[in-house]
Amino acid sequence: MSSLQNVIIITIGFLLSQVLIAAKVHVRVIGYVLGHSRTTTGGLLTATLLLSYGLSIFFSNTVVILAMLPVAKKLMSVFTETENRKILAALFYCALIFGANTGGMASLTSSFLNVYTTEIAHSQSLPGAEHLTFFSWFIAGIPASLTIVLAGRWILIANIPQGLEPSRLPSPKKSMPLPLAKPLAFFLANVGITIVLSACQFIFKPSPLFGSLNIIDILFIAYLAIFVTFSFVYPRKARTAKNVLKNIIFLTLFVTAFPVIFLSKTLEQLEARLRVPAGNICKALDRRLLGMINYFWERLFRERFANLSIHNFNSVLSINRIMLEIPWFGLFLMTVTVFLLLFLIYIGDNPATPGIDGWLFTTLARAGEALASFSVSLPLLFGGISLFTIFATEILNNTTVVSVLAAVILNLQSTFPYEQLLLLLLVSVSASCAYMSPIATPVNALAFGGLERLSIRTIIKLGLYMNLAAALLITSFFLLLFFFL
Secondary structure (H helix, E strand, C coil): CHHHHHHHHHHHHHHHHHHHHHCHHHHHHHHHHHHHCCCCCCHHHHHHHHHHHHHHHHCCHHHHHHHHHHHHHHHCCCCCCCCHHHHHHHHHHHHHHHHHHCCCCCCCCCCHHHHHHHHHHCCCCCCHHCCCCCCHHHHHHHHHHHHHHHHHHHHHEEEECCCCCCCCCCCEEEEEECCHHHHHHHHHHHHHHHHHHHHHHHHCCEEECCCCCCCHHHHHHHHHHHHHHHHCCCCCCCHHHHHHHHHHHHHHHHHCCCHHHHHHHHHHHHHHHHCCCCHHHHHHHHHHHHHHHHHHHHHHHCCCCCCCCCCCCCCCHHHHHHHHCCHHHHHHHHHHHHHHHHHHHHCCCCCCCCCCCHHHHHHHHHHHHHHHHHHHHHHHHHHHHHHHHHHHHHHCCCCHHHHHHHHHHHCCCCCCCCCCHHHHHHHHHHCCCCCCCCCCCCHHHHHHHHCCCCCHHHHHHHHHHHHHHHHHHHHHHHHHHHHCC
């Protein structure tokens, strides 16, 4: 039951990233990067790019952006020049999204599109779909994505303005060491568990034991339960029943309060970014929510919270801190984009027909069918679909683009055994490569919402170069993949 396993891997990846952040690993990494990387703009951009890429191999790339935004802001603070500030912000933005989007191609669970495409392949029983697991994707994805991220590094370095260099780096003697033995061991142990379980699913393909669940599914469920308990329930200090109860109630109260927190923080960031007057509403919501939480907490434990951002030092993770630190403006931008796209898709749709046949949807489908006519030439077929997918994703939601093109691909008459599967994977990977537009992918929207005063011209220029490089490299990789199948 690969879909269940994928959801569990993504959830554990998110929680694992939050555990590392709670352990101040990102602060230590910042100190290490500032003290040991090349004391140049290129060195800091390279460190941001590779760190974002490396984390996105193992975690969801949207999760990585949430974790990396504080790192990028801290690295930008060592620059005091104001003349090229917008370009500097755009360069770090590009380093983040180049790394996170590209790392999202390297493993099955790094991007929602990868999981979505895999589910389509499994549900349609495409030839070769049984070989699509976390393990197999990982083996093929690493070399392909690494070549793309190295191309991204070259593009970033080549476009640094002359004279834009950091001015407040620490001296080598005062640079922070990297005492990360325990966090690194914890990280590698959890990644190892995920890889071993996924490899067992890939190699042994166990039969179901209970309903549709096989032994690997059951082990994944147990793993998730243990990780959630460790993160939110297991006491960090005194291991008593009272502390366990306090952690359970703390988690329950703030999970219940999530809708109000979401509304309050979204309004707060809209006021900061778009000058929407909502400060009084935010304060009223926060005040009322804090009062309701204290009403229950005080009666149970004779304690009160001073504010909603209180840290629960009794557990490894504080669920409220996770909620409060999400860049809600980026999520708002994503939501608005999705609703706008849905509106455009349904323009011209005939309600009497079962499928969607609005003008935008049908135009995209016809373009995909036209590209499929290049099947007489594999380089033209792969290259055309890759380029079309990348640039279509710049203006449309990437899930929509994959959905439309997947329907076109599934209607093709295969001319070689794995044609449909390869084209479906090509579309999925290419849809993660839209680097120009801030709304092209969730990664772009979150990074754009988390950084301020960006040079849009720089983003578009560097994104265009990266789109073309990615299309060329992806086409080359899939041609190699075809000849080795």
